[in-house]
Amino acid sequence: MKLILSRKGFDSSAGGCPSPILPDGRLLSLPIPDTASSVRYSDLQYPGVNSGRLVSQLSRGxxxxxxxxxxxxxxxxxxLSRASGWRPLLGQTxxxxxxxxxxxxTTGDLFLFFGLFRDAEIHNxxxxxVPGSRPRHIIWGWMSIGKILNVDSSDLSASLWLNYHPHLQGxxxxxxxxxxxxESLMLPGIYDLPASGVFTEYHSELQLTHPDSPNPSAWRLPEWFYPETRTPLxxxxxxxxWSRDERYCRLQSAARGQEFVLDVDQYPELTDWCANLLRLS
Structure with a gap:
């Protein structure tokens, strides 16, 4: 089994700012802009939040x-309003x-989605x-892979619910x-957790960025992430x-690249670590 740390959502280049952590602690990962998409930011349904106003004001227009x-x-x-048959998914190219x-x-592998976040508030x-708050990388969602489809070579006529998705627009x-x-989480020995979802609230355990670092890409991870003789992320x-001390592993994460992969067979501690994260949802 493989774990994929997948970078998704607003940042300084895509959207021009981080996604917000709302005053009540909610994480709202903002999808990146796409002029070809049939879905507008104002269509997104975040409870108690005008999504169009939020994105316009945080991005300064x-x-x-x-x-x-x-x-x-x-x-x-x-x-969003969903057609019959909808299921969580990711497109990649x-x-x-x-x-x-x-x-x-392949099927059974697990995505953990992370992005750049910063504390937000309503002022005037x-x-x-929030002035003085720091952007940081935070895990905000997950998905266990059940099926992989090549768009060009697959017959999607029986899956009309997919037509809204941006990877079918080009x-x-x-x-x-x-x-x-x-349909169910494919994490070895774990049977009580959903196959996909989002973390609705911030927890310190979801934060990848070292809490003392102004650089979001300076990560603090569990000590066992250190590769030693194993294949690294x-x-x-x-x-x-890479560096480490008695309690933690430190990583200067790559500024470029969307998908970082780690082999669970080489890092068996990942199973319990992932399960403990998902229970925060």
């Missing part, structure tokens, strides 16, 4: 409520899909980021791939990226 939103991964049924293929990602009736692309959620083969 760079992204508007009428802008198309790339809903991918799409993990929460409640964010380009070099990121090439990396997943090279890593031999407008959304803003032209022919031999690398265009959909990952559909499993993909994109992180350089030894100088």
């Amino acid at each position: 760079r992204v508007k409520g009428s802008t198309g939103a790339h809903i991918d991964p799409d993990l929460d049924r409640n964010y 380009g070099s990121a899909q090439g990396h997943l293929r090279k890593q031999e990602i 009736r407008r959304w803003r980021f 032209g022919s692309d031999a690398n265009n791939t959909l990952y559909l959620s499993a 993909s994109y992180h083969a350089k030894p100088e990226r």
